[in-house]
Amino acid sequence: xxxxxxxxxxxxxxxxxxxxxxxxxxxxxxxxxxxxxxxxxxxxxxxxxxxxxxxxxxxxxxxxxxxxxxxxxxxxxxxxxxxxxxxxxxxxxxxxxxxxxxxxxxxxxxxxxxxxxxxxxxxxxxxxxxxxxxxxxxxxxxxxxxxxxxxxxxxxxxxxxxxxxxxxxxxxxxxxxxxxxxxxxxxxxxxxxxxxxxxxxxxxxxxxxxxxxxxxxxxxxxxxxxxxxxxxxxxxxxxxxxxxxxxxxxxxxxxxxxxxxxxxxxxxxxxxxxxxxxxxxxxxxx
Amino acid sequence: xxxxxxxxxxxxxxxxxxxxxxxxxxxxxxxxxxxxxxxxxxxxxxxxxxxxxxxxxxxxxxxxxxxxxxxxxxxxxxxxxxxxxxxxxxxxxxxxxxxxxxxxxxxxxxxxxxxxxxxxxxxxxxxxxxxxxxxxxxxxxxxxxxxxxxxxxxxxxxxxxxxxxxxxxxxxxxxxxxxxxxxxxxxxxxxxxxxxxxxxxxxxxxxxxxxxxxxxxxxxxxxxxxxxxxxxxxxxxxxxxxxxxxxxxxxxxxxxxxxxxxxxxxxxxxxxxxxxxxxxxxxxxxxxxxxxxxxxxxxxxxxxxxxxxxxxxxxxxxx
Numbered sequence: 017x018x019x020x021x022x023x024x025x026x027x028x029x030x031x032x033x034x035x036x037x038x039x040x041x042x043x044x045x046x047x048x049x050x051x052x053x054x055x056x057x058x059x060x061x062x063x064x065x066x067x068x069x070x071x072x073x074x075x076x077x078x079x080x081x082x083x084x085x086x087x088x089x090x091x092x093x094x095x096x097x098x099x100x101x102x103x104x105x106x107x108x109x110x111x112x113x114x115x116x117x118x119x120x121x122x123x124x125x126x127x128x129x130x131x132x133x134x135x136x137x138x139x140x141x142x143x144x145x146x147x148x149x150x151x152x153x154x155x156x157x158x159x160x161x162x163x164x165x166x167x168x169x170x171x172x173x174x175x176x177x178x179x180x181x182x183x184x185x186x187x188x189x190x191x192x193x194x195x196x197x198x199x200x201x202x203x204x205x206x207x208x209x210x211x212x213x214x215x216x217x218x219x220x221x222x223x224x225x226x227x228x229x230x231x232x233x234x235x236x237x238x239x240x241x242x243x244x245x246x247x248x249x250x251x252x253x254x255x256x257x258x259x260x261x262x263x264x265x266x267x268x269x270x271x272x273x274x275x276x277x278x279x280x281x282x283x284x285x286x287x288x289x290x291x292x293x294x295x296x297x298x299x300x301x302x
Numbered sequence: 303x304x305x306x307x308x309x310x311x312x313x314x315x316x317x318x319x320x321x322x323x324x325x326x327x328x329x330x331x332x333x334x335x336x337x338x339x340x341x342x343x344x345x346x347x348x349x350x351x352x353x354x355x356x357x358x359x360x361x362x363x364x365x366x367x368x369x370x371x372x373x374x375x376x377x378x379x380x381x382x383x384x385x386x387x388x389x390x391x392x393x394x395x396x397x398x399x400x401x402x403x404x405x406x407x408x409x410x411x412x413x414x415x416x417x418x419x420x421x422x423x424x425x426x427x428x429x430x431x432x433x434x435x436x437x438x439x440x441x442x443x444x445x446x447x448x449x450x451x452x453x454x455x456x457x458x459x460x461x462x463x464x465x466x467x468x469x470x471x472x473x474x475x476x477x478x479x480x481x482x483x484x485x486x487x488x489x490x491x492x493x494x495x496x497x498x499x500x501x502x503x504x505x506x507x508x509x510x511x512x513x514x515x516x517x518x519x520x521x522x523x524x525x526x527x528x529x530x531x532x533x534x535x536x537x538x539x540x541x542x543x544x545x546x547x548x549x550x551x552x553x554x555x556x557x558x559x560x561x562x563x564x565x566x567x568x569x570x571x572x573x574x575x576x577x578x579x580x581x582x583x584x585x586x587x588x589x590x591x592x593x594x595x596x597x598x599x600x601x602x603x604x605x606x607x608x609x610x611x612x613x614x615x616x617x618x619x620x621x
Binding site for chain 2: 023024026027030031033034035036037038040041042044045047048051052055100101102104105107108109111112113118119121122124125126127128129131132133134135136137139140142143144163166167170194195196197199200220221223224225226227230231234251254255258259266269270273276277280281284285288
């Protein structure tokens with residue numbers, strides 16, 4: 017009987033620990049969101065979106081307009097460059113080279129890139145763009161984000177194309193369509209929400225990236241639309257302002273952090289919702 | 303329907319070739335990027351590696367004034383913070399994954415799973431700023447004095463908990479890292495546990511095993527490769543994580559026996575010093591740090607992927 021009690025005790029102990037781990041994880045998320053909102057909300061005001069980042073000891077508190085603009089530009093450029101490459105490469109893996117040696121290698125390398133430290137991508141772009149150009153630039157920042165966007169898009173695109181029923185492809189082929197035609201007119205529309213999900217996830221991934229921007233786009237105190245020049249961006253501004261000794265700079269950093277987090281959480285939730293809708297449709301079809 | 307003219311057919315062939323080439327080039331580009339990363343880091347690191355040789359890895363002296371650079375302190379900091387992070391995040395991630403697959407009421411499964419995944423989406427700079435302004439002061443005021451007072455005087459392990467409570471330091475960086483990689487480990491392990499066939503688990507219960515006995519004797523052995531893969535994936539993240547660590551580690555190039563002392567890691571040294579680095583050798587040494595990090599994380603992630611892939615294949619053949 018005591019053996020049975022011991023087993024029950026062990027069962028309860030470990031299951032309890034497992035529950036506690038889950039509670040702790042959720043508590044961490046809640047704690048981070050709570051402090052973000054508590055500190056960030058105080059800094060949210062219209063001037064955040066109308067004024068530039070302040071200089072030290074400025075009379076005016078300043079805002080984040082140039083940084084928000086810079087982040088938007090570089091993220092957009094990054095996804096415009098990286099997104100299509102990821103989608104095309106994913107198409108190759110799913111449609112042309114399913115089991116070829118090249119595909120196996122690409123899949124493997126892509127998964128490695130997916131979890132590789134982003135700071136290394138920053139160093140890479142620094143070496144191939146910043147050094148030859150002689151100075152930091154928004155273009156270099158956008159390219160480093162593009163490199164980070166490729167693996168996410170590639171992975172989702174391939175997975176989503178695999179989900180398209182074979183019958184649709186076969187029907188298209190039976191009508192005499194070449195694979196490119198089938199891909200463009202049948203597969204992409206059928207997998208559209210899945211591919212969009214991948215792009216959203218990629219945007220969410222790159223819009224918060226800081227490390228690669230530190231030595232590519234750097235930062236800019238002023239409004240700049242020149243892609244060949246350093247450009248302000250939210251993550252680097254948050255980094256510099258948070259570590260500064262000025263209270264209003266730290267306040268701006270918190271406000272910027274809240275903005276980024278909300279953007280990313282909204283993007284991730286949108287991507288997930290899209291995926292859930294897709295899965296429900298897919299389930300209904302079969 | 304019109305008969306396809308030869309010209310139309312030829313046109314179709316051209317489009318087909320163009321499209322195929324475009325997708326193929328994009329796929330090859332992925333390989334080129336990794337090759338380019340390795341090559342550019344090697345070239346950039348060459349002056350420092352040539353100058354210092356093996357001393358670059360074995361020396362802990364990092365002095366921009368005398369132009370002497372050794373990576374040992376950064377390597378030490380990277381390994382120690384990652385070890386602390388893994389020691390916390392692996393058991394906790396295992397627990398969360400178990401809860402989600404085996405214990406959770408179906409109604410809560412999706413919301414909690416999504417919450418864990420959202421925690422994974424929060425950018426690392428947010429963890430950094432939270433760690434610096436919220437978590438480090440709490441540690442400094444409540445946790446570290448206790449550690450110093452109670453564990454400090456002990457023999458052997460006491461050395462890990464001596465010195466003033468700075469708040470920031472190796473221990474803080476390790477804990478913040480743990481919170482960061484926890485969702486990755488939990489989500490990957492959950493996916494791994496989901497591949498265990500229900501039949502195997504039911505057989506365990508049929509023999510009268512408790513939930514924990516089924517987990518420990520059926521689920522865990524069946525997904526061993528996947529668990530190792532998930533752990534190594536988390537380790538890869540921890541080793542390379544930059545911003546969260548940079549905020550809370552204190553950035554001191556020295557090896558201190560105490561976990562409460564400030565230190566540095568490979569990635570935080572690069573993030574902190576790169577834009578301030580003047581002189582070719584300084585920059586080159588930082589890139590050499592990047593090369594080291596690349597080699598370490600690449601091996602860990604590649605091993606993790608190989609493990610997870612083996613599991614995937616096995617899952618496919620068992621169906």
